[in-house]
Amino acid sequence: MAIQRPKGTQDHLPDGSPKLSLDTQASAFQDVQDTARRVLSRAGAQFVSTPIFEEAELVKRGVGGSTDIVRKEMFTVYYFGDHGGFILRPEGTAGIVRSYLQNGLKQLPSPLKLWTHGPMFRAENVQKGRLRQFHQVDYEVLGSADPLVDAEAISLMVDVVSALGLTGVRVKLGSIGDPADRDAYNAYLRELFGAHVERLSDDSKDRLERNPMRILDSKSAGDQALIAELGVNPMLDFLGDEARAHFQAVQTYLNAWNVTYDIDPSIVRGLDYYRRTAWELHHEGVGAKSALGGGGRYDGLAEQLGGPLVPGIGWAFGIERLLLAMEAEGLDVPASGGPLLYVVALDDQFVGHAATVAMVARQVARAEFAYRAVKPGSAFRDAGRRGAQFVALIGSDEVQGNVLSIKNLTTGVQSTVPTRDLNSFLGDHLEQTGTAAAHGPAVPQENA
Structure with missing residues (x-):
């Protein structure tokens, strides 16, 4: 039997190939990238490219030691003996922020808008729309904490997918507040779940002390049943005055621009450097987990990586998942065409x-x-x-x-x-x- 491609990967094929679907069509990937380039560059975003592997410590700090990505899903590459290893990047934000700090990009006009596309790697259980090598379009803005930047980022994400013809998408919008708000929420969660610790999964027992908000993201059916049974209050109930005003300002801008969204109190980002605005973009055509992608504000990330305070916000969507959504809507992309x-x-x-x-x-x-x-x-x-x-x-x-x-x-x-x-x-x-x-x-x- 001939050698096969690794599980959880895909070949991107030329037009006319016999086993072609939209998420394996090379010209479809190119069309998504070209559309993102057109929409984002018109908004002043500049293209940036970072390595597909980074120091392990960057990924651990940038993604978070308590996440499933770091604990279970990283591809680590070792070489020449005792080096601590490199990580095939599981997402794009940490590398872009590292590049911003290392290359002195703070000297450029602020806020600095950057975007990229390329392969990402996670050792996931393979299923529809979830691959071990997948591809993302990524947009980041560094240097401003203004809610106007948040609203523009959300609007641009919608603009990109709308330019591809998708109509069945919806923004789910939330906020995780400021660090003091999150500390109060974590204290509430520790007290609430602490009385039922024996019913938590092993992962959530570990999270209970380190990062209780991560319990709300648990993939365990038992954990989710307990969350529903306890009627856990949402993070939005714990927002301080400044975070609440920021959240309201984001909504005001989105309303003025006719960007439709649903307030979703369940959206959380459990890492310490996340702040305030968080959102996801959903479509029912991509499988049981309907998110095409998402984004959030991460004002503490640069400090977590050893740099100064640099406010930041960004988003990413998976190209394969986006193409599955397009296929579900019966959309196509222009064929690459033949020679003139x-x-x-x-x-x-x-x-x-x-x-x-x-x-x-x-x-x-x-x-x-x-x-x-x-x-x-x-x-x-x-x-x-x-x-x-x-x-x-x-x-x-x-x-x-x-x-x-x-x-x-x-x-x-x-x-x-x-x-x-x-x-x-x-x-x-x-x-x-x-x-x-x-x-x-x-x-x-x-x-x-």
Whole structure:
């Protein structure tokens, strides 16, 4: 049996592949990334790229030692003896904040908006929408604690998924207050759950002393049944005056911008550096756990990583989960499309000439060529399979006359074009049809 890909990973395939679904379609991933780039760059966000592995200590501080991610789901890479190990990044925020501190990005205009996309890694139980290597779009804003920044971040997340055509999404909005508010809430939870400690899962017994808010995120059915039975008061009931005013200001902005949301008191972020605003974006089409992604304010993270106080807020969504939601709504993405021009030699001695013609044409459009000589009928069939719009045939007469015999496969119109005028011919067509964006030169992509 041939070697298979690792469990919990996916191949991203070219259009037309026999086993293609939207969440494995390479052009669909590109479309999500391009859409995010367009929406976020218009809002002033700049692309940033960080390594896919970081020091283990960064991830432990940045994600939190009490989380399932750190305790159960990290991929650790060891090398050369006694080094403490690197972690394949499970999320993007900690690395971006580390980069901000290490590279002096505080000198840039504030607030600094950054975004990225790329693979993340968690050793999860594999199920629909949950992979061990998955991909995220990530947006972070550093340098401002203004509730206007929070509202804009939420709005931009909605803008990205809306630009992809999704309609069945909903923002669930909450707040976890300030550190003093959270301390009061944790004291309440310790007292409440302490009387029922024997009914808690082993994980939640451990969390009871270290971080009781994490009990509310428990995956244990028994824990969730106990939470429902006790009627646990929400974090929102413990907000101080400043945190409550901040939360109200965020809602005021969202209301003014017609961003729909539901107040969800169950949303918590249990780590010490989280502050105030927290939210999730949900869609029923991605499986039992309907979250596409989420975000929150993390004003204490830079200090946790050894830097100064730097207010921050950010969000991320999983691209695979987003594509599953799009598929559930019957949405598709534009196919990558074929070449505008397919150049074919009718005799072996002219194959090199056909290649040259195609390479020159690439200055204005996507162009391909046949690597061996074929007859006209085969040339037209091959061009059709590739999705080409024009076929240029090169035989002895064309070479002698320094011309190209070109057929438009859409209209059936045939014409003779001087070789030197080919790019003008193609450019005129693109201008007339408005398809320059589809067939133009590839836009350089960021490395991620």
